[in-house]
Amino acid sequence: MEYRIEKDTLGPVQVPATKYWGAQTQRSFQNFKIGGHRMPMEIIRAFAILKKAAALTNVELGVLPEEKSKLICQVCDEILQGQHDDEFPLVVWQTGSGTQSNMNLNEVIANRAHVISGGTLTDEAKVLKANDDVNMSQSSNDTFPTAMHIAAYQKLVSATLPSWKPSGRRSSPKPGSTWGWSRSGGPTSWTPPR
Numbered sequence: 001m002e003y004r005i006e007k008d009t010l011g012p013v014q015v016p017a018t019k020y021w022g023a024q025t026q027r028s029f030q031n032f033k034i035g036g037h038r039m040p041m042e043i044i045r046a047f048a049i050l051k052k053a054a055a056l057t058n059v060e061l062g063v064l065p066e067e068k069s070k071l072i073c074q075v076c077d078e079i080l081q082g083q084h085d086d087e088f089p090l091v092v093w094q095t096g097s098g099t100q101s102n103m104n105l106n107e108v109i110a111n112r113a114h115v116i117s118g119g120t121l122t123d124e125a126k127v128l129k130a131n132d133d134v135n136m137s138q139s140s141n142d143t144f145p146t147a148m149h150i151a152a153y154q155k156l157v158s159a160t161l162p163s164w165k166p167s168g169r170r171s172s173p174k175p176g177s178t179w180g181w182s183r184s185g186g187p188t189s190w191t192p193p194r
Contacts, residue, residue, distance in 0.1 A: 004122050020087050022107035028100035034093040039101050044088045046150035047105045052076035058136050071113035098144030106130035
């Protein structure tokens with residue numbers, strides 16, 4: 001396998017030459033070989049929705065040039081279409097705030113945008129910076145929970161609700177009934193509904 005050298009604040013790291021991810025993703029990939037459960041693609045796609053929304057908002061606020069926003073949006077659309085699923089190798093076992101997954105998206109978006117613009121992955125200067133442009137005005141402490149909410153909503157709308165079939169049983173208690181659940185301050189026993 002061929003490698004290219006990517007750098008971050010910890011120094012240089014070897015990254016597979018053809019992959020769009022960068023140094024921070026590679027370090028997480030190497031250091032968190034736990035369990036083998038990859039981050040669900042629903043979360044990755046939710047991150048792409050979030051990154052696209054942030055890019056459009058940052059243009060509207062006048063803090064991100066429109067050309068950069070268009071590139072971010074284009075790559076996010078590719079991610080949403082499943083074109084880069086193999087660029088997200090990280091496992092679910094990582095730091096609590098999801099920083100590595102957030103940076104995985106940022107690096108893939110920045111590097112793919114650079115290639116779309118005619119550059120190569122080995123170029124020193126890139127069209128987009130993963131942290132300064134793609135991650136502008138974002139924190140993993142906010143983006144990861146937001147991505148989880150987006151993914152949960154999408155799963156609910158696309159899978160759970162369409163597959164729900166009424167059982168013929170009431171889905172709410174009759175007026176004045178509590179289905180056997182105790183009211184606050186009432187008895188603590190529970191009786192199953194009939």
